[in-house]
Every structure is written in C-alpha cells, then in structure tokens.
Amino acid sequence: MAYSDQVIDHYENPRNVGKMNDKDDNVGTGMVGAPACGDVMRLQIKVSDEGVIEDAKFKTYGCGSAIASSSLVTEWVKGMTLDEAEQLKNTSIAEELALPPVKIHCSVLAEDAIKAAVADYKEKQDKK
Amino acid sequence: MDISKNFFELFALPVSFHVDLSQLSARYLELQKALHPDRHAHLSDRERRMSEQYTAYLNEAVATLKAPMSRAQYLLKLQGFDTTGESSVAIDPMFLMHQMELREQLEEVPDQADPFEALEELSDEVDSILKQLRSDFDAQYAAQSYDQAVATVRKMQFLEKLSVEIENLEDHLDD
Numbered sequence: 001m002a003y004s005d006q007v008i009d010h011y012e013n014p015r016n017v018g019k020m021n022d023k024d025d026n027v028g029t030g031m032v033g034a035p036a037c038g039d040v041m042r043l044q045i046k047v048s049d050e051g052v053i054e055d056a057k058f059k060t061y062g063c064g065s066a067i068a069s070s071s072l073v074t075e076w077v078k079g080m081t082l083d084e085a086e087q088l089k090n091t092s093i094a095e096e097l098a099l100p101p102v103k104i105h106c107s108v109l110a111e112d113a114i115k116a117a118v119a120d121y122k123e124k125q126d127k128k
Numbered sequence: 129m130d131i132s133k134n135f136f137e138l139f140a141l142p143v144s145f146h147v148d149l150s151q152l153s154a155r156y157l158e159l160q161k162a163l164h165p166d167r168h169a170h171l172s173d174r175e176r177r178m179s180e181q182y183t184a185y186l187n188e189a190v191a192t193l194k195a196p197m198s199r200a201q202y203l204l205k206l207q208g209f210d211t212t213g214e215s216s217v218a219i220d221p222m223f224l225m226h227q228m229e230l231r232e233q234l235e236e237v238p239d240q241a242d243p244f245e246a247l248e249e250l251s252d253e254v255d256s257i258l259k260q261l262r263s264d265f266d267a268q269y270a271a272q273s274y275d276q277a278v279a280t281v282r283k284m285q286f287l288e289k290l291s292v293e294i295e296n297l298e299d300h301l302d303d
Binding site: 031032033034035036037038040042059061 | 221225283
C-alpha cells in the first residue's frame with residue numbers, strides 16, 4: 001500500500017514532536033492506544049488563560065499514518081479554542097491526509113487523543 | 129476431520145489457556161499424516177481440494193494454539209469477544225504512560241554505552257510483564273471474568289508488538 005504525499009511529508013518532517021510537563025496546570029495530556037496494532041500516542045496542549053491553545057506537542061509510536069495524523073492535529077489545533085479543538089473530526093484528518101480505508105482508525109486515534117487532552121486540561125481546571 | 133469443531137476439540141485438548149505443547153504437536157502430526165495431499169494421488173480433484181482445505185485449516189489451528197497471544201485471542205473469540213480488529217478503545221492511561229516510557233527506552237538503546245546490555249534489560253522487563261499478563265489471563269479466563277480477560281489481552285497486544293520491535297533492534301545491532 002502506498003502512502004499519500006501528505007502522509008509521507010508529515011512522517012518525514014513531523015511537526016511539533018516533543019513533550020510538555022504534564023504537571024503544569026495549563027497543560028492537558030491525552031494518552032491513547034490502539035491495541036490491535038499496538039500503537040501508542042501522546043498529544044499535549046498548552047492553553048492560555050483565555051482558553052486558546054497556544055502550543056501542541058505529540059509523540060507517537062506507530063505506523064506512518066498514525067504519526068502523520070497526530071502531527072497534523074498538533075498543527076491544526078494551535079490557535080483554536082478548546083471548543084473548536086474538541087469538535088475536530090477524524091474525517092477531516094483522514095481527508096486531508098488521503099488515508100485509505102484500512103488506515104482510517106489512525107485518524108480516529110488522533111481525534112481521541114485531542115479529546116483526551118482537552119478533557120485532561122478541563123479536569124485540572126475544575127480541581128483548582 | 130470435522131471442521132465444525134473448535135481448534136481445541138480438533139486436537140482433543142481441553143478448552144483452556146494451558147496447552148500441553150507436546151500433545152498438541154503429536155496430535156497435529158497424526159492429523160497431518162492422515163491428510164497430506166501427496167498420499168491421495170488417486171483422489172478426484174474435488175477430494176484433493178477438500179484435503180488441501182483441511183490441511184490449511186489444520187495449519188491455522190496449530191499456529192493459533194501454539195503462541196500464547198493468538199491462543200488467548202482465540203479463547204476470547206470462542207466466548208464472542210474479538211480483540212484483534214479493535215482500533216480505539218479506552219485503555220488505562222497509566223498503562224499507556226508506561227508503554228510510552230518503554231518505547232522511549234527502546235529508542236534510546238542504540239545511544240547507550242552498552243546497547244546490548246540496555247536492550248537485554250529492556251527485553252527482560254518486557255518478558256516479565258508478559259509473563260504476569262499471561263498468568264492474569266489464565267486466572268481470569270478460568271474464572272469466566274471475560275471483561276477482565278479482554279482488558280488483559282489488549283495489554284498483551286501492546287507488549288507483543290514491543291517484543292517484536294526489541295527483536296528487530298537486536299537483529300539490527302548484530303549487523
């Protein structure tokens with residue numbers, strides 16, 4: 001199966017790879033995994049006091065499509081509000097990366113990761 | 129050979145995570161001998177095709193029961209749980225965090241002063257986690273706690289994948 005140019009681009013030049021301090025109050029961390037293929041994905045967001053995502057980082061151990069999906073999401077969510085980020089759909093990721101049907105689950109994983117990161121951030125704020 | 133039997137029944141083994149591997153291979157050889165297509169040169173095309181299908185079924189059965197991972201997945205399938213096609217399901221975040229760390233550790237192996245030692249340490253840790261998960265699965269399945277057994281198999285799948293990656297790096301370091 002051939003990867004699309006978009007996937008290859010993100011795979012070869014992943015954006016925003018890295019780690020934030022998950023203890024920081026303004027950082028939300030989403031950890032998700034796909035048991036069938038053993039992929040693990042961490043997606044983190046740094047949120048301003050106004051509720052806007054200032055920065056995003058990811059680390060993914062998995063196939064090219066999983067790496068590309070998470071890399072793309074970190075690019076997209078920067079500058080979004082939490083509400084906007086939560087509404088991100090896997091179908092837009094799959095479309096942008098031209099993922100074949102067997103790789104759609106990678107985009108689902110990335111959607112779950114951003115949702116989990118937002119949920120983690122909100123939970124932290126509620127506890128304050 | 130009756131292909132309506134499940135793989136355990138096919139080899140006259142009890143449906144359990146515990147499999148007597150020597151009994152399995154003895155029964156396999158017996159069945160295989162009876163089926164081998166070359167022994168049936170006189171058969172009609174249809175009969176030969178059936179014999180080939182049986183052989184394929186038999187090979188799938190033995191491979192499935194031999195490896196602990198596929199055996200556990202098959203046992204769950206018999207109870208109506210398919211863990212092999214799942215994409216995104218909720219997994220304990222602490223478990224995932226640890227999986228992340230183990231993969232980071234693997235990534236750093238080539239940069240270590242003694243990569244072979246570092247890799248062996250990691251490999252030992254992964255083996256011991258897998259051993260624990262297998263023993264958990266065994267107890268959970270026997271107790272018919274299928275939801276727990278499913279969760280354990282999902283964890284196994286992450287570690288088996290890591291295990292394969294450790295082996296790949298091992299081969300790579302040897303070159």
